[in-house]
Amino acid sequence: MLSKKKLLLALTLTIPLGWIALYQDTEILNVCSASAQGTEPESIFTTFHTMVSVVATIFQFLALLLIHLMEILLDPGLITSLSATVNNTTGNPLQEIWQVARDITNVIFAFLFIAGTVIVVVTAKKDIIGQYLIKFILAVILVNFSWFFPRVILDTANILTATVYSMPSALGIACQVKNEQGNIVPCTTWEDVAVFPPAGQATAAQGYVPLANGAIAFKEVPLNANTNTPQGILTGLALNHTNIKNMLLLAKNAAPPPGTTVQKMGVVLQGIIQIVFVLVLLVALLFPLMAMTVAFVIRIPILWLTIAFMPFMFLGFVIGEKMGPQGKFNSMIIFRKFIAAAFLPFAVAIPLTIGYILVNIGTVSVNPGNLPQGSVLESFFEQQNFLVVGINSFVDLLWKIMTLGVFWVGTFTALKIDDAYAGVSETIRGWGKAWGTIAVKAPLALPILPIPGAGGARGKSVSPLGLLGKAGPGRLSYKLDQLGLANADVTGTAFDFSRAGRGAPPGTPPGAPPGAPAGGGRYDAGAAAANIHQNNATYANFKQNVETNIRPTIQAAVAAPAFNAQAVATNLQFNDFMRQIRQSAQSQGYNGRLDYAQVNDTLEQIRQRDATFANPLIGIDHIKMEQIIAEWNSLNP
Incomplete structure (x- = not known):
């Protein structure tokens, strides 16, 4: 369903995008390929x-x-x-x-x-x-x-x-x-072909057909x-x-000059x-x-x-x-x-x-x-x-x-x-x-497409490729994923978090049901985040661990040129972390609310992930991980 929504939204955005490009200030497009102003x-x-x-x-x-x-x-x-x-x-x-x-x-x-x-x-x-x-x-x-x-x-x-x-x-x-x-x-065919003829020779007046600015000429015969x-x-x-x-x-165009x-x-x-x-x-x-x-x-x-x-x-x-x-x-x-x-x-x-x-x-x-x-x-x-x-x-x-x-x-x-x-x-x-x-x-x-600037002044001129690049499928998909995360922040549902992570099918309830596919770890991350969002008491304890252990480790992993899955698993202090979450949840009566199995599976995937993968962290790329870090920081300001 999300792919269809993206397609419909992309088609819908085409109209205002064209309108903006022709008649409005376009600094919001952030077009890089621009000529000097006024050209x-x-x-x-x-x-x-x-x-x-x-x-x-x-x-x-x-x-x-x-x-x-x-x-x-x-x-x-x-x-x-x-x-x-x-x-x-x-x-x-x-x-x-x-x-x-x-x-x-x-x-x-x-x-x-x-x-x-x-x-x-x-x-x-x-x-x-x-x-x-x-x-x-x-x-x-x-x-x-x-x-x-x-x-x-x-x-x-x-x-x-x-x-x-x-x-x-x-x-x-x-x-x-x-x-x-x-x-x-x-x-017709040619005869008397002359390549780079001297000046005054092999001209049109002499019956030749000069081509390529006179670099080659020939007589045309049947x-x-x-x-x-x-x-x-x-x-x-x-x-x-x-x-x-x-x-x-x-x-030639017979129309009057534009x-x-x-x-x-x-x-x-x-x-x-x-x-x-x-x-x-x-x-x-x-x-x-x-x-x-x-x-x-x-x-x-x-x-x-x-x-x-x-x-x-x-x-x-x-x-x-x-x-x-x-x-x-x-x-x-x-x-x-x-x-x-x-x-x-x-x-x-x-x-x-x-x-x-x-x-x-x-x-x-x-x-x-x-x-x-x-x-x-x-x-x-x-x-x-x-x-x-x-x-x-x-x-x-x-x-x-x-x-x-x-x-x-x-x-x-x-x-x-x-x-x-x-x-x-x-x-x-x-x-x-x-x-x-x-x-x-x-x-x-x-850069031939004139873009009006603020107040009617002439703005930047952009190229067709530059304009299309800003409205390409990859960029639109990224923007639409941002919309999914924003909606998840408001509703706090596992479906919206999972949709933003592109893991779970539509309609999946919070927590992975028995037999449901793991979704490469992306569903697990969304479901766990949604459950934590819905349980403020458990979330307070969880966020403390996030601040002290998980978030710095993830940020370091994102910034590192090479990712070491075993090192991350060690730094997360896996066993101690799981013990703290279980004790906190049990003391507040949330045994059925927080899906420990999913959190455990997610972190176990981190532990066992092959270090040769470029982005092994729960199957999410660096951009997606930065989104989750930002989401964790904004859940309970």
């Missing part, structure tokens, strides 16, 4: 907006740069073409390294053959022949073809990847997107409707469906929503692209190394369990790393292509005219003012979230194909989550 909220917001714009512009530039790098890294011929571009008159340097590795492996196999022959002759164990002969013959043959079959595997992976990327074209799904006016238009290349799928999603070109463009403080606050709060929304979208796009780019960069040296040293893989094929202590080193890992690197583009292609298909189908096929009349979904197609250019309705917002979800979930899932990529991607994923948290919290931490 205009819109001035603070303007400064913050400028700072965030710099961050958002950098994020947009990095995202566009990573998209351009990924176009290169997704080229299936990149691996062989890079090694072939090295100036070397004798041939391909990668193949030369492979030849050296092959020759060394053949020499090792020759020694293994001689050693195996000697072992068979000396030991006469023919089972060695049956165990290793077939593997040995296969390894000797295949090691000389280890330059050929990696290229076959790479070609197979490239064919599978190309097949996945050709699915939209095979299904007749063209890339289409909604423009700023909400009309469906064909997707995207082939039947695109089946990784570059086409990537740019179709990243440049079009994420709306990255217009992501930093905020929709005049009153309330109107200004409305505009400022809209600006906060804009910032949060834009930053979250940029974070959701940037960090998957970053993880994908880093993984594909790592993939290149892994492929080069595994192809160059592929001959050594066959040593593990023959004697893998004998290599290294307890077989911990096995050169077959070369082949496993090669397979993961070869099929990484295929793993990434699946979520990108499926997302590309679904997003384009949704953009074209979802039509409000196809809905039944009166459908609740019609409202999702109505024009809204989401403040970001290109997002005109809830459906537009849904497709943007779906597109970014494809990048986020699909990328980080595909990169788990091998530990070499999973470790890096999880680190970048953690960065993305951290920046997402910053994007949400930073605008809400601005």
